[in-house]
Amino acid sequence: MSKFFCIVAAAAALAASLFGSPAFAATEITFYYPIAVGGPITKIVDSYAAAFQKQHPDIVVKPVYTGSYQDSLVKAMTAAKAGNAPDVAVLLSTDMFTLIDNDLIEPIDTITTSAADKAWLTSFYPAFMLNSQSGGHAWGVPFQRSTIVQYWNKDAFKAAGLDPDKSPATWDDMVAFGKKLTKRDAAGQVSQWGLEIPSSGFPYWLFQALATQNDAILANESGTKVDYNGARVVEAAQFFADLGQKYEVMPKGIIDWGTTPKDFFEGKTAIMWTTTGNLTNVRQNAKFAFGVAPMPSKLRGGSPTGGGNIYIFKNNDKAKEAAALEFARFLTTPNMAADWGIATGYVATRPDAWDTEAMKKYAADFPAALVARDQLKDAVAELSTHDNQRVTKALNDALQAALTGTKPAKAALDDAQAEANRILHPYQN
Amino acid sequence: MTPKQKQTASCTRIRTENRAGGQRPDSAGAQRAMRNRQLNLQLQGWLLLLPAVVLLATFTHVPAVSTIIDSLFSTPRGRRPAAFSELDQYRTMLADPIFWRALDNNLLYALITVPIAISLALVMALCVNGRIKGRAALRLAFFTPTILPMVAAANIWLFFYTPDYGLIDQVGRLFGFGAINWLGNTSTALPALMAVTVWKEAGFFMIFFLAALQQVSPDLYEAARMENASRWQIFSRITWPLVMPTTLFVAVNALINAFRIVDQVIAMTGGGPDNATTLLLFYIYQVAFSFWDTGYAAALSTVLLTVLGVVSLAQFFLLDRRIHYR
Numbered sequence: 001m002s003k004f005f006c007i008v009a010a011a012a013a014l015a016a017s018l019f020g021s022p023a024f025a026a027t028e029i030t031f032y033y034p035i036a037v038g039g040p041i042t043k044i045v046d047s048y049a050a051a052f053q054k055q056h057p058d059i060v061v062k063p064v065y066t067g068s069y070q071d072s073l074v075k076a077m078t079a080a081k082a083g084n085a086p087d088v089a090v091l092l093s094t095d096m097f098t099l100i101d102n103d104l105i106e107p108i109d110t111i112t113t114s115a116a117d118k119a120w121l122t123s124f125y126p127a128f129m130l131n132s133q134s135g136g137h138a139w140g141v142p143f144q145r146s147t148i149v150q151y152w153n154k155d156a157f158k159a160a161g162l163d164p165d166k167s168p169a170t171w172d173d174m175v176a177f178g179k180k181l182t183k184r185d186a187a188g189q190v191s192q193w194g195l196e197i198p199s200s201g202f203p204y205w206l207f208q209a210l211a212t213q214n215d216a217i218l219a220n221e222s223g224t225k226v227d228y229n230g231a232r233v234v235e236a237a238q239f240f241a242d243l244g245q246k247y248e249v250m251p252k253g254i255i256d257w258g259t260t261p262k263d264f265f266e267g268k269t270a271i272m273w274t275t276t277g278n279l280t281n282v283r284q285n286a287k288f289a290f291g292v293a294p295m296p297s298k299l300r301g302g303s304p305t306g307g308g309n310i311y312i313f314k315n316n317d318k319a320k321e322a323a324a325l326e327f328a329r330f331l332t333t334p335n336m337a338a339d340w341g342i343a344t345g346y347v348a349t350r351p352d353a354w355d356t357e358a359m360k361k362y363a364a365d366f367p368a369a370l371v372a373r374d375q376l377k378d379a380v381a382e383l384s385t386h387d388n389q390r391v392t393k394a395l396n397d398a399l400q401a402a403l404t405g406t407k408p409a410k411a412a413l414d415d416a417q418a419e420a421n422r423i424l425h426p427y428q429n
Numbered sequence: 430m431t432p433k434q435k436q437t438a439s440c441t442r443i444r445t446e447n448r449a450g451g452q453r454p455d456s457a458g459a460q461r462a463m464r465n466r467q468l469n470l471q472l473q474g475w476l477l478l479l480p481a482v483v484l485l486a487t488f489t490h491v492p493a494v495s496t497i498i499d500s501l502f503s504t505p506r507g508r509r510p511a512a513f514s515e516l517d518q519y520r521t522m523l524a525d526p527i528f529w530r531a532l533d534n535n536l537l538y539a540l541i542t543v544p545i546a547i548s549l550a551l552v553m554a555l556c557v558n559g560r561i562k563g564r565a566a567l568r569l570a571f572f573t574p575t576i577l578p579m580v581a582a583a584n585i586w587l588f589f590y591t592p593d594y595g596l597i598d599q600v601g602r603l604f605g606f607g608a609i610n611w612l613g614n615t616s617t618a619l620p621a622l623m624a625v626t627v628w629k630e631a632g633f634f635m636i637f638f639l640a641a642l643q644q645v646s647p648d649l650y651e652a653a654r655m656e657n658a659s660r661w662q663i664f665s666r667i668t669w670p671l672v673m674p675t676t677l678f679v680a681v682n683a684l685i686n687a688f689r690i691v692d693q694v695i696a697m698t699g700g701g702p703d704n705a706t707t708l709l710l711f712y713i714y715q716v717a718f719s720f721w722d723t724g725y726a727a728a729l730s731t732v733l734l735t736v737l738g739v740v741s742l743a744q745f746f747l748l749d750r751r752i753h754y755r
Contacts, residue, residue, distance in 0.1 A: 074718045098721070101506055189607050200613070201699050251592065254613030254702045259591055268593055389719040400702040404615045 027323040028060040032089035034072040034308065035065065036144075037277045037344050044343055052330045059323045069308065073098070076313075080104050085313045088324040093131035093309040094384035094392075096139050097223045101386055105311045107137035111325050120329060124350045130381035132309055134222060140309030141332055142349040144340065146275045147372050147379055148209050148303040150296070151282055154289040156181060156192065156270040167293035168271065171213070171239060174296055178249025181270040194249035196269040197240065198257040203399040204383055204392050206273055208304040210236040212380050215299040218395075223385040224427045226420045228395055229413040236298075237409040241402045253404050261285070275306060276372035279345040283366070292368035294375040302378035307346060338362075347372045385420075386427040394419040493734060499727035511724065518728035528729065530704045531712040534619060538708060539687035542626045546683055547676065549631040554638035555668075568639070575633040583696035586625045587612075590697075612698055615705040622706055625693050630686065634679045641675035642668070681744050688737055709733050 031049070035041045042065055049061040066072040069092045076089050085104065099105045112118060121138050128142035154164035160180045168174045178194025185191060197206050204218075211218055216232040219225065227233060243250040257274075264272045265285045273295075282290060295303045310331065312324045330336065334352045338359040341348035353359060354373065363369050385391045398416035401407040407415075500518050505511040522528050557568045574582065589596040590611040598608050611621045645668065653663050691710045694700055700707035700715065707715075713733065717726035 070719070077721065102721070187605075187607075200701060251608075251610060251613075253610040256591075256613070258587075263593075266594060387720065390722075393715075393719075396701070397703050404613070404702050406615050406703060 026058055026060045027319050028062065029087035029320055029323050029327065031061055031063045031327065032066045032072055032076055032086040032091075033063060034067060034069045034090060036069060036308075037280075037346075041065075041344070044340075048331065048336070052327055055330070056323075056326060059326065061327055077102065077104070080313065085315070087315060087320050088310060088312050088327055090143050090308045090310055093128075093140065093142070093145070093305070093307065094382050094388055096131065096134060096309070096311075097384060097386045098388055099311060100134065100139060104313055105139055106314050106321060107139055108141060108312060108325070108328075109138045111312060111321050117325075117329070120332075123352065124332075125347075125376050127305055127376045127379035127381075128349055130221075131305060131384055140311045141328055143308055143310045143331060144344065144346040145305055145307040145309075145349055146277045146346055147305055147375050148206060148273055148295060149276050149371055149375065150271055150273050150293050151264060151278075152271045152291050152293065153264065153267065153286075154291055156267065156288075160270070164289070165291070167291055168296045170296050171298045174243070174271075175247045175249060177271070178243070178247065182249050190251075192267060193251055193263075193269040195243065195271045195273075196250060196255050196260050196263055197243070197273045198255045198260045199240075199400065199403050200254050200256045200258075202257070202392070202396065203254075203403070204395045205304060205306060207237065207240055207395070207399050208380075208383055209273070209295050209302070210240055210298075212302040212304065212378075213295060213298040213300060214239075217380065218383045219385050221381075223388075224424055226383075226385060226391060226395075226417070226424070228398065228417040228420060229410070232299075234410050234413055237399060237402050237413055240399070241405070241409055244403065245405060254400060276347060277307070277345050279368065279372075281345075283368075292371045294371055294378070300378065301375075302380060303375060304382040305376075305379050306382055341369075345369075347376070385424060387423050390423050391420050394423070496727045496730050496734070499724060500731045502724055504722050504724035506721075514724070518725050521725060522728055522732070527704055527707060527712060531707045531709050534705070534707060535688060535709045537619070538623060538626070538690070539684055542623050542630070542687055543680060543683040546627045546630045546634060547679055549627065550634035550679065551638050551672070551676075553631065553635040554642055557635075558639060558642045571632045571635050573632065574629045575636075577629075579629065579692040580696050582629060583625065583693040586621075586693075587697055590621055613702060615702055618698055618702060618705045622690075622693055622697065625697075626687070626690065630683060634683065637675050637679055638672060641672040645671045677744065681741055684740055684744070685737055688733060688740075709736075 033045055045063050045065075049063045052061055053059065064086070066075045066089075072089065073091055073095055076086055076091065079085050080102070091099070109118070109121060112121065121141070124132075124142050128145050129138070132138055132140045132142060150167060152167050157164040157166075157177075160177075162177060162180060168177050174195060181192065181194035182190060183192040199206065208218060211233050214232045214236040216227065216230055216236065218227055218233065244252040260269075260272050260274055261278055261281060263269045264282070265287070267288075279292070282292075295301055310328045312321060312328060315321050315324075331340075332349065334350060334356055335358070337348045337350055337353035338356040340346060341353065342358060342362045348354060348359060354363070383392055383395070394416040395413075398407075398412035401412040402409040499511075501513060501515060502511040503514045503517070553571050557564055557571065561567070577585075592598060592610045592613070593608040595611075597611065598606075601607075601609070609617065611617050649667050649671075650663065653667060658666070688708075689710055690708055691714060694706055694708055694711040695714075698706040700711055709729070710733065713726050713729045716722050716729060
């Protein structure tokens with residue numbers, strides 16, 4: 001009998017600890033975050049939440065891992081539709097218009113009140129803020145952001161008679177170097193390609209680098225108009241397709257995003273374009289000397305930025321919005337930004353993060369980490385519009401059609417422009 | 430015995446029992462008792478059905494009906510609520526080239542994978558039905574693809590299809606073929622996905638055929654042997670007609686599965702290149718959860734539902750006549 005009572009008492013105690021409210025009125029906030037790179041990210045995020053709670057005993061943060069970027073948006077939107085939105089979330093910077101159109105997020109500059117908060121909003125790299133502002137408001141703050149860089153195999157360069165310390169600096173270099181680096185056997189089978197620019201899934205992002213270098217901007221700042229078939233855009237798309245079809249320095253057809261780093265490690269390609277987020281991955285897996293360089297240039301240099309911002313969701317409980325803001329501020333202090341950058345390979349989002357001791361030590365040890373930061377001065381906003389996924393899909397389809405040779409670049413992009421115009425029409429008045 | 434026959438039989442039995450109860454039917458009390466008993470029986474029947482009805486209604490019928498209703502409204506966005514839009518969503522669909530592409534792809538997918546998977550399954554079943562060495566191991570091997578989760582299988586195939594150092598190209602190289610970008614070309618991507626489906630489904634269907642083959646009475650084969658029938662005659666006159674009900678069942682399932690494919694598209698191609706591998710359900714997922722156009726997604730779902738309904742009805746009516754029931 002006493003055993004029975006013991007069990008009942010234990011169960012009651014457990015229930016009380018699970019469902020009972022703590023003595024003080026703590027504000028509880030939910031934090032959704034995705035994982036898009038390798039490493040023990042969940043552990044790091046949990047430790048950040050714990051450190052925050054130590055500083056703010058009156059706020060309880062519940063971090064929730066929500067899958068990929070795509071999954072995270074789906075979960076946040078569905079939860080919001082069910083009246084149970086997260087209070088704060090990391091989502092793609094390009095999801096901004098989608099979140100605004102669905103009336104889900106609060107402009108950060110309307111929650112902030114103090115002068116210190118206003119100063120905080122101006123402390124980030126301007127290139128990262130391009131994707132965070134619209135209609136005179138800041139809707140998100142940069143958290144895990146990246147750019148595209150080129151990685152090259154120095155050993156392969158040496159073997160092809162090229163200067164191993166000089167990466168392609170122009171489009172002409174890309175073709176000329178590529179021709180030297182592409183190795184064919186007697187039967188015409190290629191054992192090593194000059195270059196790989198991935199084109200599966202989201203080819204628009206890598207293409208945007210080429211368009212930027214040809215000095216074309218794909219969308220206006222308010223996200224209501226796109227320029228998919230301007231002469232320079234078409235020229236960039238034609239060059240993208242020509243790399244495989246005409247110059248034959250890149251594999252024909254679609255190049256998979258996921259296997260591109262593997263191709264690079266296996267020596268199947270001498271140069272690859274991919275995110276700075278792969279830096280740690282390449283450092284650990286490349287069995288040869290490699291270099292990291294900014295994008296080459298045509299009329300100018302440059303790359304789009306990428307990655308995720310922190311958004312604060314609308315809530316009638318203003319205490320929760322304030323708590324969410326406090327947490328966002330905590331995650332983006334110079335020390336935290338530096339720590340996150342070192343742990344993941346993302347670019348630390350503010351200049352003063354690079355002056356911290358930890359970051360200085362990391363950069364001295366691994367100078368390649370500085371390339372992405374230095375490229376920020378040439379960076380442009382990642383393509384983002386209203387009804388973003390649909391408008392970018394039109395461009396993705398057109399690029400894939402041009403790359404697989406099913407349509408000429410000009411015709412494919414004309415179609416994409418017409419489709420984008422149709423989708424964006426309701427937002428243009 | 431068909432269900433209808435069963436029902437009539439049990440009703441007759443009840444009536445006989447009532448009469449056999451010894452009470453005269455013209456007494457008012459007895460009539461009431463009889464009615465009560467019948468009511469009880471009805472109630473019992475409904476109570477037994479209740480769990481299934483509730484589950485089916487909650488997860489199948491109510492969502493299906495509300496999808497059809499949703500498809501007649503515009504998509505609510507932010508502060509703009511849904512408005513009745515008649516058949517606007519369907520008009521959009523008729524003008525949507527990606528929808529037509531997805532439908533074409535899906536029909537092609539069904540027309541090619543279903544017959545291949547069924548014939549392979551039958552061949553495999555015939556193969557492991559006979560007395561051969563290592564029969565159990567062979568059955569297991571054929572069945573293994575079925576127990577793998579689709580996403581895991583898709584990732585394995587992703588490696589097979591990797592150009593140059595993927596398994597298929599490595600084997601191909603031994604025979605002098607070059608590197609082929611299987612998933613990266615519009616002409617090969619869909620067939621590459623079809624191969625995965627056939628590989629995955631054939632083993633599962635084999636189990637049904639195996640069960641059917643073991644139900645075929647050995648007397649028939651003995652008789653056929655006495656008549657000196659050829660192997661082909663045995664197959665076409667005995668085996669094939671007798672496994673026909675299984676074939677119908679498998680065909681309905683395979684066809685429905687062909688329209689329910691989404692995992693390997695997400696895992697392997699994301700619908701690309703240029704929509705070459707976009708299938709209906711994947712497109713619905715994309716419209717609903719990437720574009721958040723829920724009204725249009727409801728309209729697309731309605732079309733998918735209709736297609737599936739028509740397909741299974743047609744199969745039942747057309748094939749029913751040629752099926753041998755024992």
